[in-house]
Amino acid sequence: MASFHLRSNSFPSQSHPVINDVEDQLCRLKASQEASTSTTSVCANLASLSELHDGINNLIQKFSVQQALSHEQGQNWINELLEGSLRLVDLCGFSREVVCFTKESIQELESSIRRKADDINAYVASTKKINQMVNKCLKNLKSFNQNCAALPEKDSDLKAIGSILKETEALDFSVLKSVLIALSEANGSSKQRSWSSLFSKFVQTSRVSKKGTDNIDLKQLKASEMNIQEIEEGLEALFRSLVKTRVSLLNALSH
Template sequence: MARAFARSISFPLSPSRSSSSSKPRAPSSSYHARSVSLPCRSHPILAHLHTHIRAVRAWAQQGLSALVASVAVGLAHVDALQAALGDLLDLPEAQAALSGAGGSVDRLLDSFLRLADAHGCFQEAMVALKQDVAEALAAVRRRDGARLASAVRSQRRAGKELARLAAAARECAVRPSRLSILSGGQGSAAEVEVTGLLMESAAATASASAALFGTVAALSASVASETCSCNGTASLVCLVTKNKKKKAAPGFGEDETAVAAVAERLEELEECIEELETGSEKVFRSLVQTRVALLNIHTLHIF
């Protein structure tokens, strides 16, 4: 048993617990519930990391309507998870455990690279979508049906790109689970525990990213559909043409109400995109920093 504990990560106890541990006390079987890689009273960083993983997973598992109302919250949860990962990777004990997990670290580096690329593409898609929405709004205000139709077509293309990114993120969520199978039972208990936390964090991040990209794609598609649908009062392209011919007609006021309603939906989407821009930039940088920290640990071990 002494050899097994000698290679484990030995995280210190909190000050209050450290003072009480100086007094002799009888051993308790409850203190041996965890693996040998970490002490039973886990380091605060680990508890913090588990809390953020649960928060990210809980957000990603909500229904579409709840996700639409909290897309910025989802980004904040992912950013907080990456910050907690950074705290873990700063620990010398965690770095020592990862230094011997070469193959696992290689695959984790690949997973975080894919996630960073996905969020980089998400930022580009947000820029394009914001331009399309602004163009659609300008067309609505100027009663330019041809310009509006062109803007909506571009908006739909941006939505398809977001749907593709969501599918790619879902694939990233699958890869860490494969990694856990490949590395199961290999390496020290410390290596297994730390790589397992990284795998779980990558999978949670990928799931939340897929939910985020899919939600924005669905929101964009919904607004585009309302803008161009010929059913009900949202047939804006049709209304623009009709309004040019019916400015003095009795029903003009109702048509104006319909135009205003669609313009309001476009403005709401524009506000949502602006809210996401800052959050997506932070998440992208956090993912890059996580990968750089992993790469540094891996490189130091090689050389």
């Protein structure tokens, strides 16, 4: 996962109390965030990010914050935040699409096992397509650069808000990348196999398995489908939160 550099010291005592609340929430998320790509860790990180964005939306909608942000319209750091928020919305949308395809592939394989079908070409083709999509996206993400424009020095609250937004963007990016890794063959760890490599085992065994083994495979596939469903729900919630944050930021700048 990415390394973050949020200030460890508290914001000035005169800072808006909502800023302090969101900073505390961000620090807790950073401290508790797990680098694992297991379903439990990924879902926990997605849920925490959604809650963080709720706090950020409440912060941005404060009248005093909207006024401060509106005065910064056109500044480099604001433009970078807007560009980054759009990239994150697109990345989260792509992740939702990949999860949907993955779930469909699982269901296709389940159907094949139930029918005792030897032809699983549709499943193999769909997983190959998914892996190609994800691997291409992961390669493109290597060119992702964290925002580097200087934050305003004249207003400590505004600088704090900018830091929060930048740190949250980095967290969003890192967690979404972990979702894609969990769903792709790019995760070549010997200790953690990707969904695709796991399902390849089912493909091999389903052709020669007996009824008892088929039932075991179906149970394992159903469990995997439920895990995918959890990730899908987490992505849906985060996607809505990312859109709300972007809309809140755009509204603030339009004042």
